[in-house]
Amino acid sequence: MIENIFVTYEEGYEMINNDILIRLRYALDIKDKDMVKIFELGGINLTIEDVQSILTKQKNLSYEDELDTTEDDGVHINNKEFEQFLNGLIIYKRGKQELKPGQPDSPPLTNDPVNNSLLKKVKIALQLTSEDVIEIFENAGINVTKGELSALLRKKDHKNFKECGDKYARNFLKGLTVRYRG
16 A cells, blocks of 8 residues: 555645645644744845745645736745745754855755655754654554655655655645644
8 A cells, every 4th residue: 555655636736845844834833933934044035024925825726727927826835935934844843954065054955856855854953753754644544654755755756756645735734733732
């Protein structure tokens, strides 16, 4: 049943980065001013108003809606900005790492799918073990084996890499909510 965890989309709905931010913010009970700080730590300067616009629930767009650019329904976060936010979350939760000579100021951005980056970077930021992540999935009613989790946490170019679907990203965020908000 391994294929059930990977890339499964609910009918007609694909989670956008703003949806993930809204759910992650709620799960970890992050205030607007702290969101501004996290974005700043990730290299993006925003105001509280910008963050509130990002966190405003946006309509689900169909393919045709995405082609129609006449109506703006808020600020959309792209994959690079989302990954920068996650890097900022790591710094916010764990502190800035001392740089070694020749090391870049910020971690390089990966080419991993958004949901896989979410799992990896939240795991790092919250100092979760693989057992903790499995328990978080169980809190949401999903059973994930260590092997399945390992495949989700690998780099995209690794032969055992598997892409994490939106259904499982949603359940991971739901499990985080159960764990951190009760």
